[in-house]
Amino acid sequence: MAISRRDVLLGGAGVLGAMASGLPRPALAQSEPVRIGWLAAMTGPSSAPAIGFDRGVHVAANEINAAGGVNGRPIEIITRDTQGDPTKAVNATQEMISQLKVHAVWGPTNSGESLAVSPIMARGRMPNLHPCVIDSLIDPVKFPNAFRLAPSNTQWDDAVRNYCLKILKVNKVAVFGDTTGYGVTAANASVDGLKKDGADVVYRANIDATQPDMTPDMLRAKNAGAEAIVCWSTSTGMDARLFNTRAAMGWDVPFVGHPSMSSGEIGKLVAKPANWEKVYAVGYRSCSYDTAGKLPAHTQELIDRIKGKVELGDTLLWWVAGGYDAITLFAKAIIASGGTDSQGIVKYLNGLDKYPGYFGTYTFTEKQHNGYPTEDVVMSVASSARDGTFALAPGYS
């Protein structure tokens, strides 16, 4: 049989095609790095959490790589600074999925960005862990690959309500929110929850966070007989003004609510340190010290290990621990599923049962992608920050 020039060309093309498409790939896949995308608002208005998470992310990646990687493959963290901007987060997500071909994504770190990127991740079947609190971000039907590594806003609300009603044992409560979308939504949910549990919401208000004088609302809350004030705002300026006004009124009503009330900025804004007392902000049992000043043993072990490597004085421990947990969880998912296939990672996460992370003990099922245990959301003494941890509020054992 005569071999024509056309046969040679076709045969050659076939051999080249086979080489390019199939043959070398298994060898490459076994040695290529595990690429984990990290959507981090490292700069811009809401950069503080991402900076903290980032420290934990790199500690975990360095530890895993130093121990030989994931099944012999090194972890590569690919960070994109989203600046807290949903548009930048969307662009970064699309780049990670279609160009960088990451195997999993940690982040974004704020709910506005996460609302924008969750549908994109769902379409791309990208395994995603995030710490954002808005409840609607977790929906195993709409976003089957998204898992929450931190409490939802409902869990925060449960902790605040339980502290008011069961530990402080107050019944008449005033609820404040700021005038942002978050403040209005959170205050509404809080009022509904309190009423459902039999509390008497004697006063509620949405306050403009830039309002210079908080006396009117505080006076109305006092006249209504409030025994505790629940506050939902991310504005430290508003928080500090409320505490200063309380002191000026000579009123010792406790404030209970949003974690921003424990921000270090407030210490600089209150007229005197005493104005910040009797303020209890959402915190976490894993990152809270008891009356003897001791942290849980598991948390202390992490601190001892990262001491000197990671700065904790200017951040919150739960951010560092959460970033650490996210990367180690992905690594364990890849080891357990035997590869970086997204369905394997998601399957592992769907079966996660009481995984002992440093920030929390996580449990996911196919129908429940909120992995943080509600009982570990506690209230902290807002003014008690010590290396990113807080004192447990009075009443907890």
Added chain:
Amino acid sequence: MLASIIASGLATGAVYALIGITYNTMFATSRVMSFTAGQLGMLGGVFGSLFMVVWGLPSLVALPLALLGCAAVGVVTEFLAVRPVLKSLDKHLYVLSTLALALMIQQVTAIKWGTEPRPFPRLLDIGSGVLDEKFWLPVATCLLVIAALEYLYRRTLVGRAFIAIAEDNFAARALGLPERDLRIASYALAGAIGALAGFAGGELLLAFFANGPLLSFYGFVPVALGGLGNNRGAAIAGLALGLFQQAANFLVGGVFASVAVFSVFIVVLLAAPQGLLGAAAARRV
């Protein structure tokens, strides 16, 4: 409660009045409503906190530095956002250019200074309760600024030149007045007045980048109510606005207080479109 309404209302009203005067000072020589006025107030507080809290300078040094800083921003406003659009005032392009510059100032402040409110120190440490300096200092500053401007406009040659340009730009130029230099000077003066608003109101408003839009918004109301270009009208309207706003805060609550303020604003403008103390504009025929 009444004492609290009066103290807090007059203080915030005085800050609004000073921002209104900042609008007027820029308007007088350029016929431009520059929406950077509120940002100048915001910068007054931020510069004050920067110089005193961060750099540790005494208030007597920090105040002139803050005035100089905001005067420089005023001059930059004239160069970048006002001068290029003066030839087409009838197209109102200044709305876009000054708003754009205001946004830039706010964003740069947010990036460089931060987005959390930061403390402003006590300046004199005099008074407590409703007589605290944070309440009376803005009012005293407002009265002082009005007196100083009255002196400037009525007793000095430069002040009269300002008024000449405000009255009739073309005639003033025909008489040989340096219109461009005077306009730059008026923008520097406006910057300094805005700085005083932010500095005197710093203990009340804190050093916060988001104060800019708030002051631009509420500072515009006294200008409209008091009559464009009328500083005394702006001062009276500003103080009245502060009192009304604070009373509404007490009576109907924060969110509805803004609704009440702007309802009254619209009703007043429907009744007196030229403002309560403004003269009706003459129409050339």
